[in-house]
Amino acid sequence: MSNVEQDPAELRCGGVSTAAEPEAELLEPRVVPLGGPRAMMVGRTLPNRDRRMVGAWCFADFYGPADIAGQPGMQVPPHPHTGLQTVSWLLDGEVLHRDSLGNEQLVRPGELNLMTAGRGISHSEESPAGHGPVLHGAQLWVALPGAQRDVAPHFEHHGDLPVVSSPEGEVTVLMGELAGAASPARTYTPLMGAEVSISAGRALRLPLETDFEHAVLAMSDGFSVDGRPVGVGEMLYLGRGRAQVELGSGRALLLGGVPFEEQIVMWWNFVGRSHDEVAQAREDWERGRASGAPDGRFGVVHGYAEPALAAPALPNAELRARGRTRKPS
Ligand code: MN
Numbered sequence: 399m400s401n402v403e404q405d406p407a408e409l410r411c412g413g414v415s416t417a418a419e420p421e422a423e424l425l426e427p428r429v430v431p432l433g434g435p436r437a438m439m440v441g442r443t444l445p446n447r448d449r450r451m452v453g454a455w456c457f458a459d460f461y462g463p464a465d466i467a468g469q470p471g472m473q474v475p476p477h478p479h480t481g482l483q484t485v486s487w488l489l490d491g492e493v494l495h496r497d498s499l500g501n502e503q504l505v506r507p508g509e510l511n512l513m514t515a516g517r518g519i520s521h522s523e524e525s526p527a528g529h530g531p532v533l534h535g536a537q538l539w540v541a542l543p544g545a546q547r548d549v550a551p552h553f554e555h556h557g558d559l560p561v562v563s564s565p566e567g568e569v570t571v572l573m574g575e576l577a578g579a580a581s582p583a584r585t586y587t588p589l590m591g592a593e594v595s596i597s598a599g600r601a602l603r604l605p606l607e608t609d610f611e612h613a614v615l616a617m618s619d620g621f622s623v624d625g626r627p628v629g630v631g632e633m634l635y636l637g638r639g640r641a642q643v644e645l646g647s648g649r650a651l652l653l654g655g656v657p658f659e660e661q662i663v664m665w666w667n668f669v670g671r672s673h674d675e676v677a678q679a680r681e682d683w684e685r686g687r688a689s690g691a692p693d694g695r696f697g698v699v700h701g702y703a704e705p706a707l708a709a710p711a712l713p714n715a716e717l718r719a720r721g722r723t724r725k726p727s
Contacts, residue, residue: 422626425449425613425633427460438464438472438533443615443633445664451722452613452635453589453655456482456541456664460615460631462534463490471525471533476699476706478683479515481547481662481669485591486511486523487572488535489617489649497521498697501553507535510556510572512583516542518679518695519551522702536615536651538591540573541669544660546586556583567596567647569604576652577604589655593617596647603644610654612636612643622646661719666710673717680709 427441444451444458464471472493486493488507495511496502498520505511513521525533542549560579562569571581574590590610596602601622606612613635614621616628624644628634636643638657645652663670670676679695686694687706699706 421637423449423635424628425635427631432459432461432474441631448724449635450720450724451541451658452611452653454541454587454658455538455589455591455653455655456669457539458536458615458633460536460617462532464533465531466525466529466533467531471529472523473525474523475704476520476522476702477667478518478520478679478696479667480518480679481542482515483540483542484513484515485538485540485572486535487537487593487651490532490534491530492526493535494524494526495521496699496701497553498699499551499553502701503553503555505555508559508570510559510583512554512556514549514552514584516547516549516551518682520696520699520706522699524702536617540589541658541662542586544671547669554583556581564602566600566602567594569594587656587658590653592652593649594645594652595649596645598647601644601646603642604652605642606640607654608639608641609656611638611657612640612652612654614645615651615653616648617650618648621648621650658722661721663717663719665717671719676717677712680712683709
């Protein structure tokens with residue numbers, strides 16, 4: 399998925415605050431267009447105005463359920479990433495990923511597509527020909543720690559994630575560990591991500607890692623966290639130091655991680671540490687896009703029907719690294 403805002407705001411994240419933090423903070427989604435001229439609308443809860451990250455999770459888009467019968471659906475042309483992992487998760491439908499390493503992988507509900515951009519990769523995402531009538535899912539980004547932000551790019555598909563079942567419902571662990579189950583997906587900082595699907599009229603109490611901060615993204619109507627209603631598409635930030643949480647019936651993503659101490663620069667599809675790093679990534683993308691050079695930093699995505707996305711212009715002001723919250727520390 400690409401951030402295709404025409405004039406993307408500069409977003410600087412990271413940095414631990416020593417100030418007291420709230421036990422619960424509702425993060426409402428911004429509605430933004432995704433992907434090219436026939437954009438679908440998505441709800442973006444991270445980065446949020448006041449809270450930019452949850453652990454290393456730095457971006458969260460939730461979309462649908464959208465009726466895409468007889469329509470293009472998701473069509474995101476080739477675009478670059480650096481310094482992050484993209485996490486693609488569906489509740490309904492299918493999305494085809496292609497990348498500059500030559501990977502071509504359909505992702506379906508219950509499966510994880512995880513792309514580690516490292517020093518640079520490009521990819522496209524599309525509803526494939528003959529797609530189903532509904533598209534419903536989430537895309538999240540995880541910031542890589544500074545020491546590993548330049549790792550070689552790689553792609554993982556996990557079609558057999560651990561699922562913890564109980565009379566209350568199911569927990570599928572996408573990243574990290576929860577409720578005694580561990581995902582095989584590669585992580586670079588201590589974090590977790592899981593989908594919970596809880597039966598009607600039931601509630602599920604889950605143990606949490608007290609070193610983590612956590613948040614819950616509600617993906618169905620009528621969801622609740624510790625008895626507090628959370629609307630579909632909204633995220634409830636839960637702070638640090640919690641040993642458990644009680645989730646009501648419905649579906650949600652539970653995210654957590656050790657607070658991300660580094661300040662980062664997040665602009666367009668890049669996560670870096672400085673203006674110059676991001677500007678260089680932009681320049682490298684534009685140069686490779688013009689030449690179609692397969693040996694360039696971002697390679698070439700084969701098989702997508704339309705041209706690669708052009709990078710937006712950099713803002714006039716210098717991009718500066720920012721902390722994980724907007725509040726002063
Ligand atoms: Mn993308």
